[in-house]
Amino acid sequence: ILNVEQSPQSLHVQEGDSTNFTCSFPSSNFYALHWYRWETAKSPEALFVMTLNGDEKKKGRISATLNTKEGYSYLYIKGSQPEDSATYLCAFIGGRGGGGADGLTFGKGTHLIIQP
């Protein structure tokens, strides 16, 4: 069973502030890392798919970085808005020796609440 940890578990941020949180994963047999946003009563929504060490991806006010050698990814939200309130999940996809993906493991998520 792979260990994919997200921290913090929950976070309260004032509207307008910037914030970031972490996803830690095994540094060996990396294949890909996904980030998702999951709002209450909705389906998870893909934010980023990251495959290369040093990857930096951006979508509006949200960005993510990836360090596969040390096994972590950061998600940043700049100028938080109430609509950013959601649970943010990372999903680690391991590599299979000989090529191909070998399973997908989600972290437990960071529950973000933006306070007006």
Next chain:
Amino acid sequence: KAGVTQTPRYLIKTRGQQVTLSCSPISGHRSVSWYQQTPGQGLQFLFEYFSETQRNKGNFPGRFSGRQFSNSRSEMNVSTLELGDSALYLCASSPGRWGTAYEQYFGPGTRLTVT
């Protein structure tokens, strides 16, 4: 383009029964994955299907099975239901396998309650 659809949306079954859940992916998507979400365990991967073949399987007992049809629609079956199978079951589709650069698009889920 229509999104991922799942049927039924809600289901109540009794222990020992079996259940089949259905997932229709976005048109043109060939990969369908299934996930189980419970309060205690979070979101867990069940299976990934691509081109009618199971490519990956999560750590679930053999009571959980699935299949994919030639039109990429997928079904998931749980036999001999247990109380612990009560969960939200999500499916997700993508144009290619999720180990590549493709994003997954999730359906609304099926809420299964086992009594």
